Amino acid sequence: MSDATRTSTATRNALERAWERASRFDPRYLIALLITLVLMAAQLRYHMVGGYERLLLTLAVCTATEALFSWFDRGKVVNLLSAYISGISLTLLLKPQGDALWPFVIGGVLAIASKYVLRYRDNHLWNPTNFAIVALLLVAPDRVSVLSHQFGNDVTTNLVIWTFGLIIAARVGVLHITLTYLLSFLLLNSVRAVALGQPVLPELAPITGPMYQLFVFFMITDPRTVVRGRRRQVAVAIAVAVAEALIRFASDRGWPLPIAFNAAPPLMALALVGPVAKWFDLRRASTAKRTDSLH
Amino acid sequence: MAVPFVACLALAARWNREPLGTVADPGHPGFALRDQTAESGIRFVHRRPTLDAKLANIEPHIAAVGASVAVTDVDGDGWPDLYFTNSRFGEPNALYHNRGDGTFDETAASAGLADLNRPGDGVSMGSIWGDVDNDGREDVLVYRYGQLALYRNVDGRRFEDVTEQAGLRRWVNSNGAIWLDYDRDGLLDLYVTAYFRDDVDLWHVSSTRIMHDSFEFATNGGKNLLFHNVGGGRFEDVTDRMGVGSTRWTLAAASADFDGDGWPDIYVANDYGPEELYLNDHGRRFVLAKAGLESESKSGMAVALGDAFNRGRLDAFVTNISERGYLFQNNNLRLNGMPEAGRFKNVADPQVADAGWAWGAQFGDFNNDGTNELFVANGFISADKGKSYWYSMSKIAGANGRLFEDARSWPAFGSTSLSGYERSRVYLNRGLAGWVDVAEKVGVSDDYDGRAVALADLRNRGAVDVIVANQNQPAVLYRDYPDSANHWIAFTLVGTRSNRSAIGAEVVIEATGLTQRRIIDGGMGFASQNDRRLHFGLGRREWVDRVVIHWPSGTTQMLQHLAVDRFHTVTEPRR
Numbered sequence: 001m002s003d004a005t006r007t008s009t010a011t012r013n014a015l016e017r018a019w020e021r022a023s024r025f026d027p028r029y030l031i032a033l034l035i036t037l038v039l040m041a042a043q044l045r046y047h048m049v050g051g052y053e054r055l056l057l058t059l060a061v062c063t064a065t066e067a068l069f070s071w072f073d074r075g076k077v078v079n080l081l082s083a084y085i086s087g088i089s090l091t092l093l094l095k096p097q098g099d100a101l102w103p104f105v106i107g108g109v110l111a112i113a114s115k116y117v118l119r120y121r122d123n124h125l126w127n128p129t130n131f132a133i134v135a136l137l138l139v140a141p142d143r144v145s146v147l148s149h150q151f152g153n154d155v156t157t158n159l160v161i162w163t164f165g166l167i168i169a170a171r172v173g174v175l176h177i178t179l180t181y182l183l184s185f186l187l188l189n190s191v192r193a194v195a196l197g198q199p200v201l202p203e204l205a206p207i208t209g210p211m212y213q214l215f216v217f218f219m220i221t222d223p224r225t226v227v228r229g230r231r232r233q234v235a236v237a238i239a240v241a242v243a244e245a246l247i248r249f250a251s252d253r254g255w256p257l258p259i260a261f262n263a264a265p266p267l268m269a270l271a272l273v274g275p276v277a278k279w280f281d282l283r284r285a286s287t288a289k290r291t292d293s294l295h
Numbered sequence: 296m297a298v299p300f301v302a303c304l305a306l307a308a309r310w311n312r313e314p315l316g317t318v319a320d321p322g323h324p325g326f327a328l329r330d331q332t333a334e335s336g337i338r339f340v341h342r343r344p345t346l347d348a349k350l351a352n353i354e355p356h357i358a359a360v361g362a363s364v365a366v367t368d369v370d371g372d373g374w375p376d377l378y379f380t381n382s383r384f385g386e387p388n389a390l391y392h393n394r395g396d397g398t399f400d401e402t403a404a405s406a407g408l409a410d411l412n413r414p415g416d417g418v419s420m421g422s423i424w425g426d427v428d429n430d431g432r433e434d435v436l437v438y439r440y441g442q443l444a445l446y447r448n449v450d451g452r453r454f455e456d457v458t459e460q461a462g463l464r465r466w467v468n469s470n471g472a473i474w475l476d477y478d479r480d481g482l483l484d485l486y487v488t489a490y491f492r493d494d495v496d497l498w499h500v501s502s503t504r505i506m507h508d509s510f511e512f513a514t515n516g517g518k519n520l521l522f523h524n525v526g527g528g529r530f531e532d533v534t535d536r537m538g539v540g541s542t543r544w545t546l547a548a549a550s551a552d553f554d555g556d557g558w559p560d561i562y563v564a565n566d567y568g569p570e571e572l573y574l575n576d577h578g579r580r581f582v583l584a585k586a587g588l589e590s591e592s593k594s595g596m597a598v599a600l601g602d603a604f605n606r607g608r609l610d611a612f613v614t615n616i617s618e619r620g621y622l623f624q625n626n627n628l629r630l631n632g633m634p635e636a637g638r639f640k641n642v643a644d645p646q647v648a649d650a651g652w653a654w655g656a657q658f659g660d661f662n663n664d665g666t667n668e669l670f671v672a673n674g675f676i677s678a679d680k681g682k683s684y685w686y687s688m689s690k691i692a693g694a695n696g697r698l699f700e701d702a703r704s705w706p707a708f709g710s711t712s713l714s715g716y717e718r719s720r721v722y723l724n725r726g727l728a729g730w731v732d733v734a735e736k737v738g739v740s741d742d743y744d745g746r747a748v749a750l751a752d753l754r755n756r757g758a759v760d761v762i763v764a765n766q767n768q769p770a771v772l773y774r775d776y777p778d779s780a781n782h783w784i785a786f787t788l789v790g791t792r793s794n795r796s797a798i799g800a801e802v803v804i805e806a807t808g809l810t811q812r813r814i815i816d817g818g819m820g821f822a823s824q825n826d827r828r829l830h831f832g833l834g835r836r837e838w839v840d841r842v843v844i845h846w847p848s849g850t851t852q853m854l855q856h857l858a859v860d861r862f863h864t865v866t867e868p869r870r
Contacts, residue, residue: 046511047590069296097623098645102310106303113300139304140311141620155695201698202690202706209693251686259620262686 027172027223028081034168035088035218041157042092042210048147054104055091061108062087069116082128082224086111089129089214094136095145103144107132118275121282125275127222129214134271137260146264147211158208165217174221180234181220182207184241192245196252203248215266225274227281236277244269324723324733325662325781328761328773330741335753335772336398337391342383343767344418344440347500352707355676357497358382360470361440362746362764363421363822367433369406370451373787375751375826378403379764380419380437384412388419388437397754407454408435408446414498417441417466421747421822425474425483426795428528433796438469438487440497447528462530466493468517474798474817475550475559476847477537478578482524483794483817486561488545489517503703507544508696511592513567515700516544539581543568547597549819550799551609554633557849559799564595564613570627572639587638593624597821600814601658601667603628604726607803607810611639612669614653614821618714621685626653626671646730647671647722652714655748655821659759661721661737663781663832665809669722669730672745672763676708677715684711716742719763743768751826757783757860759830764822782833782859788815791867792848799847802829806836833859 039055042048049055066083070076090111096103111132115124118131136144169175185207193203206212220226220240226233247265250257261268341362346354361382369376374393381388387409391399403409412418417439427434432448443463446454458464468491474483491497492515495505507513518540522530534540543565550559558575565571570588573581596614603610608631615624625648629639650656651673658667676684687706691699698704719739722730734740743765753760758775765771777783784804788797798817803810813829833839842854846867857863 047592072296095623097617097619098625098643098648100645103307106307109299109303110307113296113303116296117300135304136307137620139308142311143307145619145621145623155697158695198706199704202687202694202704205694205698205704206690208695211693254682263620263689 026079026081028079028085030168030172031218032081032085034164035085035214037164038161038210038213039088039092041161045157048210049091050095050099054101055088057101058091058104058108059084059087061105062090062112065109065112069112073116083112085218086128086132089218090132093129093133093147093211093214095147097143097145100143103136103140107136110135120279121286123278123282124224125278126271127219127225127274130219130267130270130274133264134260134267137264137267138258141259141263146267161213165213169217169221172221172223174223174226174233176230177221177226177233177237178216180237181216181241184238185244188241188245189248192249192252196249198252211264212266215270219267220270220274225278227277228285232277232281236273239277240266240269240273243273324737325664325778326737327776328661328721328737328739329776330738330771331397331774332770332772334397336400337377337770337772338401339379339389339391339764339770341379341764341767341770342381342386344382344384344497346497349500349503350497350702353506353702353705355678355708356705356713357702359676359744359766360746360822361418361420362766362768362770363419364747364749364762364764364770365422365424365435365818365824366749366751366762366826367424367435367824368827369433369448371432374755375753375828377749377751377762378408378422378424378435379770380421380822381412382418382420382440384414384418386412388412388422393753395754402452406452407456411437411439411444416444420470421472423472423474423818423824424796425798425817427483427524429481429790429795431795436463436472436474436485438467438472440468440491442466443469443487457528461528462532463522465520466496467520468493468495468497471545471547471822472818473548473550473561474794474796475561476794476799477521477559477575477581478523479558479793479848480524481790481792481794481848482526483796483798484524485522485530486539486548486550487520487522488548488563489519489542490544490546490566492517504701506700506702506705507567508700510567510692512569513544513696514542516542518542519545519548519563537581538583539573541565541571543571546595547821549598549600549611549816551600551814552801552845553609553631554637557845559847562598562600562611564598566594566596568592568595570595570598570613584637586633587640588629591627591641593627596653597655599656599658599669599820600816601669602812603630603658603667603724605666605809605811606630607812609801609812609814612647612656612658614650614656614671614673616652616714617649618652618685621689623649626650644729646732650720651717653720654746655763655823657748657750657761657820657823657825659750659761660783660830660832661759661775661777663757663777663783663834665806665811665832665834665836666724666726667811668724669720670748670750670761671720671722672748672765673714673719674717674742674744675714676712677742677744678712679710680712680716682709682711684708684713687711688713715744718742719745739773741765741771743771746821747823748820749823749825752785752828752830755862757785757830777832781835782837783831784833784839784857784859785828785830785862786842786844787828787862787864788844788846789864789866790846790848791869792850793846793867796827797847797867798827801845803843803845804831804839805841805843806833806839809833809836828862
C-alpha cells in the first residue's frame with residue numbers, strides 16, 4: 001500500500017469515526033452548534049444581530065421561561081438547549097421598530113410558552129420560534145418586521161451555512177425533509193413564475209436568504225414537531241411548500257392578505273400546515289396504540 | 296401557564312395600536328406651519344426622468360430622485376431666493392427671486408439657469424451655492440445624473456457656464472455635493488457624491504448590470520470626488536490623494552468640525568451600506584474614522600446636522616427606511632461624542648426612528664423656544680394606492696448580489712407604489728421626554744413623495760420657513776408662525792480670510808441656560824442647502840450673553856451684548 005493510499009484510508013477512517021461520534025450526540029447539540037455558527041457568521045461578518053443586548057435579553061427570557069414553565073409543568077427543569085436555539089433564532093429574525101426590546105421579551109415568552117399551552121396529547125404542535133414570529137407579525141405588524149434581506153448577499157457565507165446545515169441535517173436524520181422542501185420550493189415557484197409570466201430567478205432567489213436558512217434547518221425540521229415516518233415527513237414538507245406557493249400566488253395577484261403572509265410566506269405556510277399535520281399524526285398514533293392494546 | 300401566554304399576545308396587540316413613545320399630549324407646540332405655496336407664487340412641479348428602455352422594468356426606482364431645493368441670495372439684496380432642479384429632458388430648473396413681500400418671481404431662464412436638462416449632459420439632481428471666487432456673489436454647482444455644471448454669478452442676474460474652465464466637466468451620476476474649505480485656504484472646495492458608476496449613462500446603457508450588489512455592504516457604486524479650489528476659477532481632483540473616494544452608494548454628505556480640532560470633517564450617508572465619517576488631518580488627508588458607524592448597515596438617505604439637545608455640539612440625523620412588517624431600519628439620531636470619546640452614539644427614540652421611507656430632513660427651531668425641532672420629508676413612489684412593491688422587494692432583497700446587480704432581474708414595478716403616500720413628519724423636541732410628531736397639529740398634512748427640505752427665513756421676520764421639493768410633484772412652501780412671545784437672533788456672516796459665503800463657520804450662542812451651535816452649510820440634508828443666515832430661537836430670554844464664531848479660517852471671534860429679535864451682520868476680522 002502506498003503512502004498516499006494509507007493517508008487517504010486514515011483520513012476516511014477518522015471522518016467515519018467523527019461521523020459515528022456525532023451520531024451519539026443528542027441531535028439538539030448539533031442543531032445548537034449550527035445555529036451558533038449562523039449567529040457568529042451573521043454578527044462577526046455583517047453585524048446583523050443589532051446589539052448584544054438583544055441577544056442576551058432574548059436568551060435570558062427564553063431560558064428563564066423554559067426553566068419556569070417546565071418546573072411548573074413537570075416538577076423539574078428540562079434541558080435548556082431548545083430554548084437556546086429559539087433565543088438565537090428570534091434574535092436573528094426579529095427586526096423591531098425603533099430598536100425596541102419588548103418584541104424580544106414577548107417573542108421569547110410566546111415561543112417557549114406555546115410549547116406548554118398549545119398542546120395535543122402531551123406534545124406541542126408549533127415550532128416555538130415559528131409560532132412566536134408569526135404571532136408577532138399577525139398581532140403587531142406596525143412594530144415588528146422579519147429579516148428578509150441577506151447577510152451581505154454574498155456567496156461565501158451562504159455556502160458555509162448551507163454546507164454545515166446539510167451535513168448536520170443528514171446527521172440528525174432530517175435531510176430528506178430539507179431536500180424535499182428545497183426541491184418542492186424550486187419546482188413550485190418555477191411553475192408559478194412561468195404561469196404568471198414573471199422571470200424565474202427572482203422567484204427562486206429568496207431561498208438563498210437567511211430567513212430560509214433558519215427555516216429549513218431549524219423550523220421545518222424541528223424533531224419535536226415533525227410527524228413520524230419518513231414518507232409522512234416528505235408529504236408534510238411538500239404540503240408546506242404548496243401552501244407557501246399558494247400564499248405567494250395570492251401575493252402576486254395583490255390579494256388583500258394580512259402583511260404577515262406577504263412578508264414571511266414560508267413561516268406562515270409552516271404555521272398553518274405543520275400543526276394540522278402534527279395533530280393528525282398524534283391522533284393516528286394514539287388510535288393505533290389503543291387498537292394495539294385492545295388486541 | 297395560559298395566562299402569561301395570552302397576556303403576551305394581548306400586550307403585543309395593544310402596543311401595536313398605541314402611539315409611539317410617551318403618550319402624553321405635547322400641548323401646544325408653539326408654532327404653526329401654513330402651506331402658502333400658491334400665495335407665494337411658487338408653481339414649481341418636478342418631473343422625473345425617463346430612461347433607457349432597457350431599464351423600463353425598474354425605471355420608477357432609478358428615476359425616483361432629482362427633486363431638490365437650495366436657498367441662496369442671488370443678487371445680494373438680503374432676501375433669500377430659491378433654486379429648484381428638474382429631472383426630465385427639456386423640463387426647466389427654476390430660480391425663484393424673492394421680492395421681499397412674500398412673493399417670488401421665476402427668473403431661471405433670464406439668469407441662464409433653466410435649460411440644464413439636455414440629452415448628452417444628463418438631468419439635474421440638485422445644486423449647491425457658494426461664492427467660489429470670493430467676488431461677493433454666490434455661484435452655483437449643479438450636480439446631475441450626467442455632467443457636473445458650474446455657473447459663475449456675473450452680476451446677480453446672469454450666470455455663465457464656467458464648467459470647462461474650472462476643470463469640472465466630468466460625468467458623475469451624483470445625488471449630492473457640498474462646499475467646504477478642507478485646507479482652510481479661504482477658497483471653497485467641492486465634494487461630490489456619486490451613486491451609479493461614472494461609466495453608466497442611464498439613457499444609453501451598454502449593460503443592465505448597473506445596480507448595487509448587496510443590500511447591506513455594497514461598494515460597487517460611483518466614486519465620490521473631492522476637488523480642490525486652486526484659485527483663478529480652477530479646481531483639481533484630489534480624491535485619491537486625500538483618501539475620500541468611497542465607492543459606496545452615497546446619497547448625501549455634510550461637513551463640520553465634529554472632533555473640534557479646527558478642521559472640517561466629512562460625514563457621508565450611504566444607501567446599501569454603513570455611514571462614513573472622514574476626519575480631516577490638518578488639510579493634508581482624510582482618515583476614515585471608526586466612530587461607531589461602521590457596524591450598522593442601513594440605507595442612509597440624508598444627513599442633517601444640528602444641536603439636538605443644546606450641548607454646544609453638532610449631532611447627526613441620518614434618515615433611513617421603515618415599512619411595517621417588512622423592514623425597520625430606523626433613522627439614526629447620533630449624538631456627537633467625537634471630542635471626548637471618538638464616537639457617535641445613536642439615541643433615536645421610536646418616534647424619530649420611524650418616519651417611513653424618510654428622505655430629506657433638517658433641524659430648525661420652529662417655535663423659537665431655544666431647542667431644535669426636526670422636519671422630515673418622506674415617501675418613495677406614490678403610484679397605484681392598492682398595489683405595493685414591497686412583496687417583490689422582499690424577494691429580490693433575499694437574493695444573491697449577482698442576481699439583483701442586474702436591473703433586468705428585478706420584478707417589474709408597473710404601477711405599484713413603494714412606501715407611497717406617506718405624510719411628512721414634524722418632530723417637536725421635548726428634551727429628555729423625547730420627540731413627538733406634531734405634523735398634523737401644526738398644519739403639515741401633505742403626503743407627497745418628499746425629497747429635499749431646506750430652511751430659510753424667507754421674509755426676514757425671525758421665523759424658519761420650510762421649503763420641500765417633492766419628487767414628480769409640486770414643491771411646497773410652509774411658512775412658519777412661531778410663538779410671538781419668544782425671542783430670536785440671527786447672523787449674516789461675511790468671510791474675509793475665510794470664504795466669502797462663510798460656509799463652514801460654526802456659531803455658538805450662550806444665553807441664560809441655553810447653549811446652542813449652528814453651522815453655515817454648503818449643502819446638507821438630501822439634495823438641499825439651507826439659508827446662509829443662522830437663526831437661533833431664544834425662548835423668553837431677552838438677551839444673549841455671548842456669541843462665539845468659529846470661522847473656517849481657524850479664527851475665533853467672540854461677541855457680547857447683542858440685541859435680540861434682529862439680524863446681525865458680522866464680518867470676519869482680518870487679523
